[in-house]
Amino acid sequence: MYRIGQEEIDAVARAINSRAFFKINSAGREVYHFEEEWKALTGSRYALLMTSGFGALASSLIALGVGPGDEVIVPAYTYIATALAVTSVGAVPVIVETDETLTISVSDAEKHISAHTKAIIPVHIQGFPCDMDGLRRLADKYGVAIVEDACQADGGSYKGKYLGTLGDAGAYSFNYFKVLTSGEGGLFVTNDRTMYERALIYHDASAVAFFGDQLEDVTQPVFGGTEFRVSDITGAILREQLKKLPALIADLHKNRDAMCALLDARLTVLPSHDPQGGCPTTLALRFPTADACRAFVSRCAERGLALTIPIDTGKHVYSNWTQIMEKRGALHPAMDPFRMAENQGLQTDYAPDMCPATLDFLARTAYVAVDPDADASTVERTVCILNESV
Ligand SMILES: Cc1ncc(COP(=O)(O)O)c(C=O)c1O
Incomplete structure (x- = not known):
């Protein structure tokens, strides 16, 4: 969460005062307008809040037809x-290494x-951008789809295009910790009509068939799905958040660049697949050893600056994914992808040490949060602490 205030409070009031803040009504239609405004900004053809x-x-995986055996x-x-x-769609995850940018390694994926x-x-x-050119080549070579997880990169870019718009489908999160927020929320995007229709049917299975004219022009047969529908209150908040996005991203870039410019030459910034792009919420520093990294972070803490070492971030690190590591994909055995006959023999030989390069990168990296609202002297003070802690 970065910038939220009176505009969002007024938007909630607007939605509630409409007395019709169910998404599917003919009143405010805040969700509809948010989806339209997001598409206009980012260039995605279809969007579903x-x-x-x-x-x-x-919804992306369902729309691609992913399921047991995949x-x-x-x-x-x-x-x-x-x-x-x-696992929620009955398929199994195959866990691969990251490269030194901490994003998926194209070579290990291959x-x-x-x-x-x-x-x-x-x-x-x-907000670190993946090697989308390399991934596109790989996906085309083997005929596999790309679903971009841009949940930590709302509004970020790769070579001038919005992250989330470069795959066959994209997913964003608007939970409390994200760049834009409505407390909870997410967005599915695609340029593909069939995928859009399937995601529409899947994400709102009970309402799509019964309320309004949502199935008008839809040619995909209706099927049973789930309920990920939001209310117009979420849509109203996010319309205000979206207005703030371009300036927010610009300020994140400005302050990250200012930090980099002042940084002691002995400190190493993580490489990037697009140094001018991404969603720069974080300045990441790389150290020769895990001990050197931890010692640096302690020295910063003594000077009042809290840094994060990503190996310490719990469920962000595959070795801490208990349900996956222990292969419990569902409560009911027949619904558990790890027990399904179709999935036997697939690549599910998980082990805590299976991706040693990633564990090493994570242990040798320290994150400094970038504050888009920090003024020049605050930025300077932060970098001063970093430089004094070398
Ligand atoms: C990388 C990534 N993917 C997916 C998600 C899931 O988003 P949500 O919490 O909105 O379901 C998150 C949220 O923390 C995330 O960080």
């Missing part, structure tokens, strides 16, 4: 929700592509 990033990922490649460093979205691979989920973790 829903309850969560998880919902948007699951493998989906995910990076070893991402929030557990990415992997759980895969090593894990099999006859069962249906999709790859690149994750723009902490």
Whole structure:
């Protein structure tokens, strides 16, 4: 959460005062307007606002026809929700290394592509952009789909294009910790009409068939799905958040660049697949050893600056994905992808040490939060602490 205030409070009041803030009504239609405004800004052809990033990922996989018997490649460093979205549709996640940018390693992903691979989920973790050109080449070479997890990168870019718009589908999150927020929320986007129709049917299975004219022009047959529908209150908040997005991203860039310019030459900034792009919420520093990294972070803490070492971030690290590591994909055995006959023999030989390069990168990296609202002297003070702590 970055910039939220009176505008969002007024938007909530507007939605409630309409006395008709169910998404599917003919009053404010805040969700509809938000989707239209998002599409106009980012260039996606279709967008569906829903309850969560998880919902948007699951809807993407369903829309691609992913299910039992399929493998989906995910990076070893991402929030557990990415992997759980895969199991939620009956497929299994195949966990691969990240490269030194902490985003999915294209070469390790290629090593894990099999006859069962249906999709790859690149994750723009902490707003770091994945190697989307390399992934597109890989996906085309093997005929697999890309579902972009842009949940930590709302509004970020890769080579001038919005993150989330470069795959076959994209997922954003608007939970409390994200760049834009409505407390909880997520967005599914695609340029493909069939995928849009399937995600529409899946994400709002009970309302889509009964309320309004949502199935007008839809040619995909209706099927049973789930409920990830949001209310117009969510839509109203996000319309205000969206107005703030371009300036917010510009200020994140400005302050990250200012930090980099002042940084002591002995400190190493993580490489990036697009140094001018991404969603720069984080300045990441790389150290030669894990001990050197931890010692640096302690020295910063003594001077009053809290840094994060990503190996310490719990369910963002694959080795802490208990449900996946222990292969409990569902409560009911017949619904558990790890027990389904179709999934036997797939690449599910998980082990805590299976991605040593990722664990090493994560232990040697320290994150400094970028504050888009910091003034020049605050930025200078932060960098001063970093430089004094070398
Ligand atoms: C990389 C990533 N993917 C997916 C998600 C899931 O988003 P949500 O919490 O909105 O379901 C998150 C949320 O924390 C995330 O960080």
